Amino acid sequence: MYDWIKKARAMIAKDGWAVLVTVTSAKGSVPRAAGTKMLVGLKTVDGTIGGGALEHMAIQQARLMGKAGKENSKDIDVPLGPKTRQCCGGHVMLHLERLDDARMKERQADPDERKPLFLFGAGHVGRAIIARMEGLPFRITW
Template sequence: MTHWIDTLVRLRDCGQPAVVVTVASTRGSAPREAGTKMIVTAAAVHGTIGGGHLEHKAIAIARDLLIGGGPNALRRFPLGASLGQCCGGLVNLLFEPVIDAAPWLDALVELRRDGVDGVMVSTTNGVAAAGKLVVASNRTFGSVGGDVEEEVTALARQILTSGDGPRLLPLGDGEAALTVLLEPVRADEFAIVLFVAGASPGSTSARTNFRATYRRM
């Protein structure tokens, strides 16, 4: 399976704008876990956030962003009757347009090349996708701006130490308040996704998702 970083670098180098759709957080039953990514271009979709009406809606929103432009956007989706999905949980999706050089991508490529784990910090409320912070144990790249940079860097390094998964966190107060998504990017991580035919009783979906992540210790 091609890593999402490789896919995004290839699209960027070809001058093809894209929107990265990330499962920022979940509550209750959801088709995919936090950190799952899907990359949407005008003509193609790379990866999946679980299929169904949620994914179709996310693709439509991403393509509207490609046409109309705009900053990062965090959207909340209850998984019930309105989306025709039976999960019954809640999913927050982050939409990030990537339409320029995106130097943070080069930082992630460098960390993977060096075999170094990192944490990617994305703003979710109105800052362009290029305004991103990548944190490793001994270096940082980029910025999320504002007065929370030191706090965000410390939180990112806590995730590196603890091995925790993605975290969606509100930070700051008043006009300086922002919400950030902190995502670990492990240098030696890969994912296997199996789609199993069959549906449980009462389910509206005939696809079950299974995800296994291997990490060398």
């Protein structure tokens, strides 16, 4: 599991902000699955959403958002084709969230609004399901 919270705190301590980029939807042939996360700082990147033109564009957008400090989140709709110079042919939705000390405190103070998901069985199927659920809005009990 990608421990982005600890890494975000380190980036915020260094740069004053970090932007969490999350693949919220992945349809067709795409580089990474929904739930994949990447952190972007002023000069650093941690994690990957698949590389190539998609990741380059996401990093640029994240840094613009981080430096400007005007918006806390936005969604980007990215069809992967000739226009993006990433011809996977699929479709990706990205969610960018700007994080700073105040936003991290807000996130901790927010009540857990995720829907509960109870998973029974600890075998290979359960493990695979849990891996796929990472980053999705569920409070998992396994």
